[in-house]
Amino acid sequence: MELADKRILLGISGGIAAYKSAELVRRLKDQGADVRVVMTRSAKEFITPLTLQAVSGHPVADSLLDPAAEAGMGHIELAKWADLVLIAPASANLMARMAAGMGDELLTTLCLATPAPVALAPAMNQQMYRNPATQANLATLASRGILLWGPDSGSQACGDVGPGRMLDPLELVQRCALQLQGPQPLAGLHLLLTAGPTREALDPVRFISNHSSGKMGFALARAAAEMGARVTLVSGPVNLPTPTGVTRIDVESAQQMHDAVHAAVADSQIFIGCAAVADYRAAAISPQKIKKTADNEELVLTLVKNPDIIASVGALPNKPFTVGFAAETVDVEQYALGKLQRKRLDMIAANDVSRAGQGFNSDDNALTVFWPGGSQELPLADKLSIARHLLTLVVEHYQCDHRGRP
Ligand code: C5P
Numbered sequence: 001m002e003l004a005d006k007r008i009l010l011g012i013s014g015g016i017a018a019y020k021s022a023e024l025v026r027r028l029k030d031q032g033a034d035v036r037v038v039m040t041r042s043a044k045e046f047i048t049p050l051t052l053q054a055v056s057g058h059p060v061a062d063s064l065l066d067p068a069a070e071a072g073m074g075h076i077e078l079a080k081w082a083d084l085v086l087i088a089p090a091s092a093n094l095m096a097r098m099a100a101g102m103g104d105e106l107l108t109t110l111c112l113a114t115p116a117p118v119a120l121a122p123a124m125n126q127q128m129y130r131n132p133a134t135q136a137n138l139a140t141l142a143s144r145g146i147l148l149w150g151p152d153s154g155s156q157a158c159g160d161v162g163p164g165r166m167l168d169p170l171e172l173v174q175r176c177a178l179q180l181q182g183p184q185p186l187a188g189l190h191l192l193l194t195a196g197p198t199r200e201a202l203d204p205v206r207f208i209s210n211h212s213s214g215k216m217g218f219a220l221a222r223a224a225a226e227m228g229a230r231v232t233l234v235s236g237p238v239n240l241p242t243p244t245g246v247t248r249i250d251v252e253s254a255q256q257m258h259d260a261v262h263a264a265v266a267d268s269q270i271f272i273g274c275a276a277v278a279d280y281r282a283a284a285i286s287p288q289k290i291k292k293t294a295d296n297e298e299l300v301l302t303l304v305k306n307p308d309i310i311a312s313v314g315a316l317p318n319k320p321f322t323v324g325f326a327a328e329t330v331d332v333e334q335y336a337l338g339k340l341q342r343k344r345l346d347m348i349a350a351n352d353v354s355r356a357g358q359g360f361n362s363d364d365n366a367l368t369v370f371w372p373g374g375s376q377e378l379p380l381a382d383k384l385s386i387a388r389h390l391l392t393l394v395v396e397h398y399q400c401d402h403r404g405r406p
Contacts, residue, residue, distance in 0.1 A: 002177035004032035009078065009114075011087035011107045012052070013094035014042025016157045017123035017166035021047060024088060024169040025055045031173055036078065038062065038107045040094065064106040075106060079113035084180055087111075088149075089123030089166045092134045098146070099137035117179060119147035121172055126162025149175050174244065177226075184228025185395045191229040192268040192320070193220055194261060194275035194309065196236035198254045202301065203286040212276035213361045214238030216325075219387040220274060221246045227391055232268070234260045236275055254278055254306035261309055270398060271320040273310035276327065276360075281306050314344030321398045323347045323390075329354040336370050347371045347397060349378075349390055369393055 008028055012021045021037075028035050037052040037060045049060035061069055061078060073081065087094065087107070094107070098120075103109035111118055120141065128134060129151065142148055150167035167175070195217020199207040214235060221233040222243035231246045234257055242248045249264075251257045254277045265271060280303035290299070310324050324345045326336040329352065336350035349367045353360055366380040369390060378389045 001032035003028060003173070003180065006033045006176070006180050007081055007083045008033045008035050008176060009038060009082035009085045009110065009116075010035055010056075011038050011040075011085060011090075011094075011110070012043040012047070013040045013087060013089060013091040013107065014045060015089040015091045015123045015166075016046060017089035018043050018046035020166060020169055021088060022051050022055050024172055025052060027169050027173045028176065029056070031177065033176070036061065036073075036081070038078070038110060040105060040107050042091075042093075061106055064103075064109055075109055076113055079110045080115065082110075082114055082116045084116055084176060085111065085114050085118040086121065086172065086176060087119070088121035088172055090120035092122075092124045092128045092131070092137075095120065095122065095134065095137045095141060099140040117145075117147060119149050119175065119179065121149045121166050122151045122164070123166035124151075124164045125156060125158055126160050126164045129162070129164040147179070171244075181226070186224055186270075186391070187228035189229050189270060189398075190232070190268040191224045191270045191272065192232045192234070192261065192264050193217055193224075193272040194234045194236075194257055194277070195221065196238040197276050198236045198257055198278045198306075199252045200254065200278045200281035200306075201252075201285045202282050203288065203290045205289055208278055208281070209237075210276050210278065211360045212236070212238075214240050215361075215363065216365060216383050216387070217272075217274035218243060219383040220272060220391065223384060223387040223391050227388075227395075229270070232264050234264070234275075254281065254309070258307045258309045258312065261313065265313055265316065265320065268320045270323070270394060271310075271313050272323040272394075273313070274325050275309070277306060277309055279306060280304060308343065310345065311343040319344070321346050321394065321401060323349065323394060326350040327353045327360070332368065333370070333375075336368070340370055340372070346401065347394065371397055 012018050025035050035056045036058050037056050039060055039062045052060050097108050103112050151163055152165040153163045154165050155161050196214030197210045197212040199209045201207050218240045221231050225231045225245040233246050233248045249260045251260050283302040283304045314322050322345050326339050326348055328335050332350045332352050336348050340348045349369050351367050365383050365386045367378040369376050378386055
């Protein structure tokens with residue numbers, strides 16, 4: 001529950017995207033947030049207060065001059081109650097009123113009165129969004145520290161295509177969680193990691209590869225970005241979206257992955273090798289498709305060793321804090337500790353890929369993490385939780401290693 005005990009004041013202004021606000025309240029509450037809703041007059045033309053009362057579990061506030069409402073949680077109390085004010089959708093008109101510092105109804109007054117961060121999720125027609133008046137208002141609000149989340153670009157309710165779509169409710173929930181989490185433990189650090197399989201070409205249409213889905217590496221990239229790191233993700237061919245805020249470099253072969261890592265490693269403080277790199281590649285890639293022939297029952301391929309990417313990082317004179325993975329089926333601890341030493345790693349995360357429901361291609365994982373002189377079990381959980389847990393260990397040990405260093 002990423003928003004447990006967080007108090008979010010959700011402002012809704014008048015726009016067609018207001019129909020998504022009920023879903024947004026549900027998703028915020030799924031993550032443990034206490035949500036109170038404030039609507040502008042025109043918002044009520046698009047969605048009823050009754051709907052939002054039902055999903056939030058609290059009456060909707062909409063009037064500045066309602067003695068009954070002020071006798072309950074008055075507007076100043078409401079402004080002080082919030083940990084975060086999120087206005088979604090934020091219309092062009094609402095942003096103009098905020099930029100002018102108006103307190104002409106409850107929502108604008110709350111924005112003036114709250115000590116909490118205020119975030120806007122703009123939503124409007126693309127021409128209205130591009131209008132210089134709207135852009136000037138956005139710039140004014142940004143210069144005052146108002147957070148601007150979105151808008152997205154794409155097809156709009158009115159049939160236009162362009163910028164002005166409200167961010168998806170799940171994306172907004174994620175932004176709230178990032179905004180409200182405590183000090184970011186990886187802030188100021190550059191984390192470089194590899195993920196996914198590599199493909200080693202045999203001819204123009206065939207390759208050798210493996211079953212790695214990239215899910216663990218992508219979960220690590222997402223978790224590291226959420227913990228404040230600048231993240232560079234060197235990824236083999238996978239079918240996964242790039243996590244928010246992560247710089248992704250796509251590669252195919254082990255050699256390309258090696259080169260991309262070495263182009264970025266010099267200014268990184270942490271390197272995680274999560275990719276399932278093919279150990280061997282074809283000695284020669286056939287320029288034409290290899291043909292099956294009537295008289296050949298066997299085909300012999302000559303393979304040569306690929307560079308060991310993580311070992312080459314471990315051998316650098318100013319190596320980053322280096323974390324490897326060991327996917328094993330037997331004697332997990334013994335092989336993991338061997339790799340820790342041989343590849344000059346600071347930490348290794350071992351998983352038993354012979355167990356059902358964890359490791360390759362699965363959504364869950366369990367790891368045993370080893371470092372020189374210690375170890376810890378991370379029991380079976382979804383890969384994002386495992387990633388956060390592993391990064392917490394990385395932070396502790398990185399800080400230990402660097403204590404006292406300039
Ligand atoms: O030796 P093994 O392949 O089991 O080691 C696994 C670890 O080494 C992983 O962290 C993997 O990303 C890394 N590795 C690598 N380059 C290779 C082979 C493995 O970086 N060629």
